[in-house]
Every structure is written in C-alpha cells, then in structure tokens.
Amino acid sequence: MPGQFRDLTALRKQEKSHLAAKDVLRKVKDGSHIAIEPYTVLIEVTAALKRRTGSKELALRVRNDLLAINTISFMGLDAESAADAAEIAAEIGVRGMDAIVIQVAKEFDIPLVTLDQEMLEKAKLVVDVMDLNYL
DSSP, rough: OHHHHHHHHHHHHHHHHHHHHHHHHHHHHHTSEEEEEHHHHHHHHHHHHHHHHHHHHHHHHHHHHHHHOOTTEEOOHHHHHHHHHHHHHHOOOOOOOHHHHHHHHHHHHHHHHOHHHHHHHHHTSSSSSGGGGOO
C-alpha cells in the first residue's frame, strides 16, 4: 500500500546509515551474502518499526518479508545458547540482546556485522567483527 511505503521510506531517511543497510539487505536477498540471526533480531526489528511508524501492518509485513528471505536463517535460543550468551554478557559487558547476537556469531564462527560501534568494540574480544559500512 502506498501509505506503508511512505512510512518505511520516512523511517529509512531518519537512519544515519540506511543506504548501507539497504545495500547489505539487497546482497543478502540476491544471495551474495547469507545472514544467521537469532530470532530476537526479528522481534527487535518488528517492535522498532511499530514504535517508529505506528503501523502494525508495516511491522508485520516486514516481519513476514524477512521470514521469507531464504538466505536469512533465524536461530532459536535454547538453554545452552542462553548460557553461552550470558557468559558473553558477563565477560564483555554488552546488553542482553547484543550478547545473544554475538553468541550466534560465535556459535557459527561467522563475523558479526553491525553499525553499533559500542557492540563492535566489545564483540571483537569474542568474534570477528565487520562494520556494516565496509561490507
């Protein structure tokens, strides 16, 4: 729907590195890259879209679109993964959701890609990291 598209465009314009993020998502969608994410990322994106745009429909559409991309794998959080993420949080002092994201990168031995500079600095003590702007 045109109204939802304008909302999403407005959201992107407010984000500092929206073009870099859009480019990486395009590369994931076309199969140039794959992404392995904890389900918490899906929840965070959906929640952020609803909060920033006020649109439940947009938030759920983006959630469904992300779930439909076959080059994005979402991982559940079991007891062992949760314990590992808690260990990471205790070791390097990151936020809880960030610890889960770092844990997934560590578990799958893949680089962590993010725009969050604080997370990059702390995560590099545990995993290989890449700034989204340089991918």
